[in-house]
Amino acid sequence: MRKNFLFATWAGGGAVPPTLSVARALRERGHGVRVLGDRSLHDEVAATGAEPITWTTAPQGDTTDPAGDLLKDFEARTPMGAFARLRDRLVCGPAADFARDTLAELRARPADVLVTDFSLLGAITAGEAAGIPVAALGTTLYPFPAPGAPPFGPGVRPATGVLGRLRDRLLEEMIIKPWAKGLPALNAARTANGLPPVDSVIDAFGRVDRFLVLSPRALDHPGRRFPSYVRHVGARLDDPAWVGELRLPEGEAPLVLVSLSSTFMNQRELLRRIADALGRLPVRGLLTTGPAVDPATVHAPGNVLVTSVAPHSAVLRHAAVTITHAGHGTAVKSLAAGVPMVCVPLGRDQGEVALRVALAGAGITVCKSASPGTIARAVGRVLHDPSYQRQARRLAAEIAAETATDRAVTELEDLAERAPGPSPTLSG
Template sequence: MSRSPARILGAVFQGGGNLELILPVLAELAARGHSLRVMVGPGIRRSRLPASPGLHRRLAQAGAEVVALSEPAAHPLDSAPSARALFGGWAPGAFRGASAEARTWLWAPAWAEGVAMELRRAPADLVVADFMLPGALAAAEAAGVPGVALAHTVPIRPAPGVPPYGPGWLPPAGALGALRDLLGQAALERIWRRDGLPALNMARTALRLPPLRGAFDQLDRVARVLVLAGAAFDFPARRGADAPANLRHVGTPLGDDIAGAAPAWTPPWPLSDDRRLVLISLSTLAQGQEGLMRRCLSAVGMLEGVQALVTLGPALDLARFRAPPNARLERFVPHAAVLPKASAAVTQCGLGTVAKALAHGVPLVCLPLLGDQPENAARVVARGAGLRLSGDVPPGRIAEALRRVLVEPEFRAGAARLGASLSEEGHPATRAADEIDAVLSSL
């Protein structure tokens, strides 16, 4: 057993899907009696989301003391050069988002300084940080405090036999596939080494730590990297003998609200309505999904024997959409209340939404746009749990994909098998907290 209460310092930034997965883990740590402080900063991507009062409130409700990151006078992205291509003015389409992701590490010096100052003000036994905040993990290393990284995507770091992160490629088939992956991994490592590593090494130098040679080497220097995705969800090669010794897949927390039970939902259709229910839910953040949502609504209108519940979230204006007769638009409905009744779901493939659908054996139509979404979609397709389309397909293609996942039984069977395998792995927040307690017990 760990010392109780241990002093834990968390580090998170304002985002969307990252918080929905990380907050249940922090809440579990507080529930176990640990003394939990959490440093909160603004979004690290170009959306520049401010740290919201809602995030502060949810952390306080979870039992954490909230500490605000002292933001730098100049925004890190303002003083950075423009994102560059891979070779000259060209980059493969599959990797055009990699530079933007790598540039989030321009925040490393600010987080390194903030966490180092907080550790001097009030020491901690452990630092638990979002894995996209390597500066926070470097500050823990400099202070001689063990670090734990919470990864809210499948691992970014290249691994033998696993396609490079970003494009959403399926596992390689044959020599050409293996060559594709080797070239893709080299491209990914070059982009991160060029656009992310210098800022991280600047932070490490300020902390009097030696520079790193690889962009992902900071993760080798922490006690645990806890992947908030199930082992059954990730590609098998990641879990082989070559996997880092500190890497653990703990599963995806599924709670709609860490502060209490999800609110009830009353279906808007009569109980006698036997049409199949489709859930359409895109990102809660603005990711350019308005046009995609319109095409999804048009697609549903083409289908007979189907009723659709469409959750728009805070990023889309309800007044800007008109639902077909067989669809109902809502700002928010808890997924846990809808998915037990659903026959299929349409999603951009955020990890939380995918995990919730699979937990109920619901097959998916995947329409990934950015970030980890293509990677999640690839894993759904690889397990036969759904279909994937590009985010710019016309409504007719979306309607046809929906028909297939509703009619062809192998998709529901694939989703049920994968969901059952994930369920057998145990409760994710509990498993994550157990791993953290194991680190504390070894001190």
């Protein structure tokens, strides 16, 4: 039976393609799908067959232009500063605006299920106030506290012994405490919509019917125990609509794909050092700068082809190694293709993704300030030690099994079937 789904998302770089992949899959199954999001996403949404709708009062951004980036976390001097921008400019600060826009759309055209990026607590608030099922999409590793794993963020290995467990408790307190500054704005949005306040921001992330983790279960800590509403539904491996045609550098040498963030993260100098590193090796390099960096600003040796975009899923069928910032999308696509990695985390969730890749034996990590020589040695190590490719191929088999059926769509259709159905109107 045809159902109606309202998606809520934002111009969050790597979070956009997996979200729109789910929207496309539902549309292809004959459901009605609308996507409430930033104006800059209009064309990408339309390419999925879904109907794009623009936020009216909620803040908007455009990650292809640093000046239009909503968070501008590349301006932050510390990780805490970057976190504060996320909290104040997206998750909590404008929660009332996101709630207002989402409820306005639901009143105009009711939906059976609200599907929202997990970071949009304002949209989650709107779904709760409207009384319809809410599914949050986690487009990276599950980031909240759960028994059996260290806290998400610092990129530390699982604890062993009493001291390790003490370390985890202290880290968890340090990570949760800064969320408190966002609680007044969040609770103001909740009470304005007739909902009781929550005791913590972390609690609000769990006020959903489903939290769908669009990430391989094999990348998470094996002993981790999740809340009952959390489902690992597998990674989305679709390329964005803007990736262009396949073009590979000439020759037969091993191919190294370079992919840093699709958003601006002050990565231009690192791209230059990576290009220099590849010039020292008997390889072919395909260096993609992403939409936010002009490829003409990255000077490269003759064995490295520099381009703005490329269809990574197609490139990876030819690649021997990926050099990446360890963004979740690039990492899981590389693993799905059985390609090991050299990870160079720049911030955000990337340290955690890089750690999981290393723990799985499918790659190594170097720091973002690494010299061309250090990067070249890391690439040589991954190229010539067969254990990295062996572990990447092991994960590829697990990802293939996990994505053989579309678990995200199944979960969302199940939510819609069990829902009472949208009312003709919602109270104002």
